Amino acid sequence: MxxxxxxxxxxxALDKKPSDARLVLVTGNxxxxxxxxxxxxxxxxxxxxxxGSSNTIYIPLIKVPFCDLALRPEVTYVFxxxxxxxxxxxxxxxxxxxxxxxxxxxxxxxxxxxxxxxHNRLTPPLSHLEQHCQIVGVVDHHVxxxxxxxxxxxxxxxxxxxxxxxxxxxxxxxxxxxxxNKKAVATLAAxxxxxxxxxxxxxxxxxxxxxxxxxxxxxxxxxTSSLTAASTTKSDGPDGTNSYLTPQAITYYNDIEHIKxxxxxxxxRDLLRxxxxxxxxxxxxxxxxxxxWYLKAWVDRxxxxxxxxxxxxxIGEQQLDMLVVLTSYDHSKQQSxxxxxxxxxxxxxxxxxxxxxNALNDQQDVGMTSLLPLxxxxxxxxxxxxxxxxxxxxxxxxxxxxxx
Numbered sequence: 001m002x003x004x005x006x007x008x009x010x011x012x013a014l015d016k017k018p019s020d021a022r023l024v025l026v027t028g029n030x031x032x033x034x035x036x037x038x039x040x041x042x043x044x045x046x047x048x049x050x051x052g053s054s055n056t057i058y059i060p061l062i063k064v065p066f067c068d069l070a071l072r073p074e075v076t077y078v079f080x081x082x083x084x085x086x087x088x089x090x091x092x093x094x095x096x097x098x099x100x101x102x103x104x105x106x107x108x109x110x111x112x113x114x115x116x117x118x119h120n121r122l123t124p125p126l127s128h129l130e131q132h133c134q135i136v137g138v139v140d141h142h143v144x145x146x147x148x149x150x151x152x153x154x155x156x157x158x159x160x161x162x163x164x165x166x167x168x169x170x171x172x173x174x175x176x177x178x179x180x181n182k183k184a185v186a187t188l189a190a191x192x193x194x195x196x197x198x199x200x201x202x203x204x205x206x207x208x209x210x211x212x213x214x215x216x217x218x219x220x221x222x223x224t225s226s227l228t229a230a231s232t233t234k235s236d237g238p239d240g241t242n243s244y245l246t247p248q249a250i251t252y253y254n255d256i257e258h259i260k261x262x263x264x265x266x267x268x269r270d271l272l273r274x275x276x277x278x279x280x281x282x283x284x285x286x287x288x289x290x291x292x293w294y295l296k297a298w299v300d301r302x303x304x305x306x307x308x309x310x311x312x313x314x315i316g317e318q319q320l321d322m323l324v325v326l327t328s329y330d331h332s333k334q335q336s337x338x339x340x341x342x343x344x345x346x347x348x349x350x351x352x353x354x355x356x357x358n359a360l361n362d363q364q365d366v367g368m369t370s371l372l373p374l375x376x377x378x379x380x381x382x383x384x385x386x387x388x389x390x391x392x393x394x395x396x397x398x399x400x401x402x403x404x
């Protein structure tokens with residue numbers, strides 16, 4: 001069965017609502033980025049093959065409305081390369097959660113199961129399903145929040161890409177596919193592994209040996225080859241760069257990054273919700289927005305005052321206590337001596353969280369440097385320290401802290 005056929009089967013099950021089937025919902029996180037979408041899809045598809053039962057149906061879920069996929073052109077590009085029809089993907093606005101609740105409460109029907117990928121705690125609008133469904137699996141590469149300790153499958157480890165974990169976990173199922181389906185799976189899987197590790201650059205703090213191992217599995221299936229023979233350990237690769245990737249893999253990665261970074265046409269609201277996650281931490285609601293752009297370009301386009309106004313509007317829309325914007329951008333795309341940088345913007349709505357922002361600013365291991373003075377904007381209104389724009393020298397620290 002191809003991935004397209006699998007998606008048709010999953011959608012048909014949701015439409016027909018069979019009474020004799022066991023449903024397993026495989027859901028990625030709120031951001032619905034490449035890693036979240038593809039790890040959920042491959043976990044569901046390969047688990048369906050491994051299970052082999054026609055009475056068990058795995059449903060891969062994307063936790064954004066279908067219309068929001070238009071904000072993610074890199075998803076369309078990668079799926080086209082793999083020959084997968086994105087209109088077949090199942091999004092949150094196409095899921096009838098009341099159906100899952102009803103069968104979860106019916107003692108004569110199999111209780112639905114849920115597998116979490118790319119996050120390890122069920123979040124709204126699905127968090128209430130904990131009362132009606134069983135969490136049977138958690139596969140994630142973020143900091144462990146300590147939930148679902150009795151789940152039969154529970155693998156939480158800080159690696160570069162959750163898709164790497166899915167590939168390593170279901171390697172045998174990949175090997176058992178037809179050549180055509182192997183190539184489709186591998187083409188999908190290679191994308192988030194390359195993107196989330198920044199092209200397997202060890203020196204940028206996102207790559208682990210498991211990511212290299214996973215790409216060694218899917219790379220030769222997606223491309224002629226993806227790694228040179230010498231690229232098996234952290235010490236390989238000159239100065240920690242990705243120069244040991246073969247040209248075909250580098251081209252695929254660069255094409256995805258080019259498409260992903262074309263965000264300068266998006267409104268501030270769309271920029272903030274394109275790759276957005278939200279948590280409740282100690283009673284406070286915190287949102288993070290990641291973008292493949294850089295803060296100065298954003299400020300130059302819209303102006304500081306307009307960005308602040310739009311950010312406060314977004315905070316009000318989401319009812320946040322704090323919003324953190326995390327940017328990443330490779331400036332070598334624009335200039336030969338450019339470097340890869342990560343930046344942060346803070347918008348603190350609740351004064352009680354000012355101490356969090358200030359504490360991060362004071363920690364040397366975070367490496368935050370204020371950007372406003374460097375832009376000649378040291379006199380702008382930061383609203384009593386509630387707003388801040390920073391360069392982050394330590395690329396992986398804060399991402400792990402905020403579950404990225």
